[in-house]
Amino acid sequence: MSAPTVGEASEDELLTEIRAVIDEHNAAAAARAPGRTLLGPGDDCAVLDLTGGRTVLTTDTQTSGQDYLLEWPCGYRTRGFDLGWKSAAQNLADVAAMGAEPVSLVISLTLPPETPVAFVGEMARGYAAAVLALGAPGCSIAGGDLGSGGELSATVAALGLTRGEPVRRSGAREGASSRRRDRGPSGGRAGSAAGARTPPGSVRGDGDGALPRRRAGRPGGLPARPCPPLALGPAMAAAGARAMIDVSDGLLRDGGRVARASGVAIDLREEPLNALVDPLREAARRLGADPWEWVLGGGEDHGILACFPQGAPLPEGVVAIGSCRTLKQGAPPVSIEGRAREDLGWDHFAAEDRL
Ligand SMILES: Nc1ncnc2c1ncn2[C@@H]1O[C@H](COP(=O)(O)OP(=O)(O)O)[C@@H](O)[C@H]1O
Ligand SMILES: Cc1ncc(C[n+]2csc(CCOP(=O)(O)OP(=O)(O)O)c2C)c(N)n1
Ligand SMILES: [Mg+2]
Structure with a gap:
């Protein structure tokens, strides 16, 4: 007998599957x-007490075919756990990048009828696991919605609280140094997600060219399970960060967003970026790809890019990668050692069959 699918279950049965996981999580949170x-969960709305700070609110959607594939070119099959983890992580990263601590998530799922019920339960486990593992153990999963539809998609909204003022993209000033926390609790680094998405179709024919399937599909669990360094958001804010963003669309593109919002130019240094490129060289060589493109243009690692006043003491693990300069007319918002780089990065609406 094949596993039961969503099309054979009732909404209440699916909710029971989800609630079994999240009620336990919520009691602990x-x-x-x-x-x-x-x-x-269980009423028309959840009820939160958000007194004591500024509230931040965000939402993001994971849609099959656009944000993940049920089967990746390397053969890795997205598990429900991965999808739950990733859609939580991506929202938690946005909360952290404002300098806030996550308080609660709501989760809306669109499920094609052929989705196995077990996949839905796995998603719930993925949400709860990400919240715990990424360092937001007090964050509840306060509710959501279930619906049926043609594409499997998951939309999460996240609420967070700051201690002081939220850190926006627009506060960087000349002379501030720009730093990036690139390593998540389990080792997500800039470029790894992009590397993992690179199809082995582009492998060079040098005999053992292709990465073993297991490694190609999951270097550090990415991009299926990104690991944003959540605790660093509030820590960087407390250390005086003037501007922050989580790097979802690529270092150049997201750096450009900070630069433009702040009216500065960001100049990156090659040496600290090399430290990000080096671990990816071998994988890139085998796949016939340019590891610099992964580091500069790859999204979905969700590290935090922040700009600090010069001389500000940095939280542990934060690496200085550049500085903010005067923005000159016609000059690129982000450069490397003063040189412009081709504009790399993810744009949903410009993407054509590009992983
Ligand atoms: N995917 C989900 N994850 C967590 N809780 C959910 C999910 N879907 C629904 N819920 C919760 O279950 C309860 C019933 O959901 P629903 O029937 O959609 O409520 P309503 O009809 O009032 O919109 C609500 O409290 C809702 O927050
Ligand atoms: C099937 C598939 N194609 C392409 C990508 C690459 N990709 C999709 S979204 C994205 C950027 C991050 O997503 P977005 O919704 O822009 O996150 P946000 O900036 O809103 O946090 C990237 C690099 C992918 N993960 N899966
Ligand atoms: Mg963001």
């Missing part, structure tokens, strides 16, 4: 952050 989530 409530013990760690008492008084924040006053009412979780």
Whole structure:
């Protein structure tokens, strides 16, 4: 007998599958952050107490074919756990990049009828696991929505609280140095997600060219399970960061967003970037790809790019990668050792069959 699918289940049965996981998570989260989530799933709305700071709110969607593939070119099959993890992580990263601590998530799922019920339960486990593993153990999963549809998609909204003022993209000033925390708790580095997406179709024919399937599909679990360094968001804010962004669309593109919003030019140094490129060289060689393109243009690593006043003490693990200069007319918003680089990065609406 084949595994039961969503099309054979009722909404209540699916909710029971999800609630089994998240109710347990929420009980633990409530013990760690008492008084924040006053009412979780089960009513028309959740009830939160967000007094004591500024509230930040964000949402992001993972859509099959656009943000993930059920089967990657390397043969790796996306698990429900991966999809849950990634859609939580991507939102938690946005909260952290404002300098906030995550308080709660709501989750809306569109499920094609052929989706296995077990996949949905796995997604719930992925949400709860990401929240815990990435360092937001007090964050509740306060509710969501279920619907049927042609494409499997997951939309998460996340709420967070700051201690001081949220850190926006627009606060960078000349002379500030720009630094990037590139390593997540389990080792996600800039460029790794892009490297993992690169299809082995582009492998060079040098005999053992292709990475073993396991490694090609999951260097550090990416891009299936990105590991944004959540705790560094509030830590960088407390250390005086003037501008922050999570790198979802690529270092150049997201750096350009900070530069433009702040009215500065960001000049990156080659030496610290080399430290990000080096571990990717071998994988890139085998795939016939340019590791610099992964580091500069690859998205979905969700490290945090921040600009600090010169001389500000940096939280541990933060690496200085450049500085903010005067923005000159006609000059690129982001350069490397003063040289312009081709504009690399992810744009949903410009992408054509490009992983
Ligand atoms: N994917 C989900 N994850 C977590 N909770 C969910 C999910 N879908 C629905 N819920 C929760 O289950 C309860 C019932 O959902 P629903 O029937 O969609 O409510 P309503 O009809 O009031 O919109 C709500 O409290 C909702 O937050
Ligand atoms: C099937 C597939 N194609 C392409 C990509 C690459 N990709 C999709 S979205 C994205 C950037 C991040 O997504 P976005 O929704 O822009 O996140 P946000 O900037 O809103 O945080 C990248 C690099 C992918 N992950 N999966
Ligand atoms: Mg963001």
